[in-house]
Amino acid sequence: MNSGRTLPNVLVTGTPGVGKSTLCRNLADRTKFAWRDVSNIAQEHNCLDEYDPEYQCPFLNEDKLLDIMEGMMAKGGNIVDYHSCDFFPERWFDGVFVIRCNNTTLYDRLAARGYTGKKLEDNIQCEIFATILDEAQSSYKPVIIHELQNDTEEQIQKNVDTIVAWIERWKEENI
Numbered sequence: 001m002n003s004g005r006t007l008p009n010v011l012v013t014g015t016p017g018v019g020k021s022t023l024c025r026n027l028a029d030r031t032k033f034a035w036r037d038v039s040n041i042a043q044e045h046n047c048l049d050e051y052d053p054e055y056q057c058p059f060l061n062e063d064k065l066l067d068i069m070e071g072m073m074a075k076g077g078n079i080v081d082y083h084s085c086d087f088f089p090e091r092w093f094d095g096v097f098v099i100r101c102n103n104t105t106l107y108d109r110l111a112a113r114g115y116t117g118k119k120l121e122d123n124i125q126c127e128i129f130a131t132i133l134d135e136a137q138s139s140y141k142p143v144i145i146h147e148l149q150n151d152t153e154e155q156i157q158k159n160v161d162t163i164v165a166w167i168e169r170w171k172e173e174n175i
């Protein structure tokens with residue numbers, strides 16, 4: 001069931017701005033798992049192709065990125081952080097955590113980040129329609145998907161605690 005991993009691999013996903021990086025940074029500090037920020041990995045390894053003017057971001061060369069990440073994922077103990085989740089191999093992950101945020105809170109966070117116009121509206125729509133949760137449900141077994149609300153500062157610690165407790169349970173059940 002666990003593909004020989006001695007630690008689980010965790011995917012943290014959700015609309016940009018919901019708080020994935022903040023959560024992953026805290027979780028990595030606490031667990032000493034490796035935080036794999038997929039956008040950074042893609043940038044460092046030249047996996048970004050030409051710029052998409054409609055979505056105001058570069059195209060991701062997914063095959064190249066997956067080849068680079070495959071070795072990192074083998075032993076477990078990874079926290080993968082990305083705003084999309086349907087192109088990773090299903091076998092990589094033991095737990096998928098979809099971070100959710102209230103729309104008005106998300107709007108303020110993305111506006112503060114400098115998002116405007118279509119980019120801002122598209123991301124808010126993405127959260128309103130639970131697009132990433134839907135994507136997770138189409139890509140992974142329901143039993144490994146967990147939805148975490150992340151609107152307030154207090155919820156950051158609560159969500160870290162939830163994932164840490166999940167990791168401990170995974171170890172008890174799989175090692």
Ligand SMILES: Nc1ncnc2c1ncn2[C@@H]1O[C@H](COP(=O)(O)OP(=O)(O)O)[C@@H](O)[C@H]1O
Nearest residue numbers: 016017018019020021022109150151152153156
């Ligand atoms: N639970 C929270 N409460 C208040 N602000 C938060 C919370 N989580 C994240 N933030 C803030 O929201 C912004 C976006 O968070 P970030 O972690 O960069 O999101 P993401 O990685 O999903 O794009 C940052 O300014 C961060 O400090």
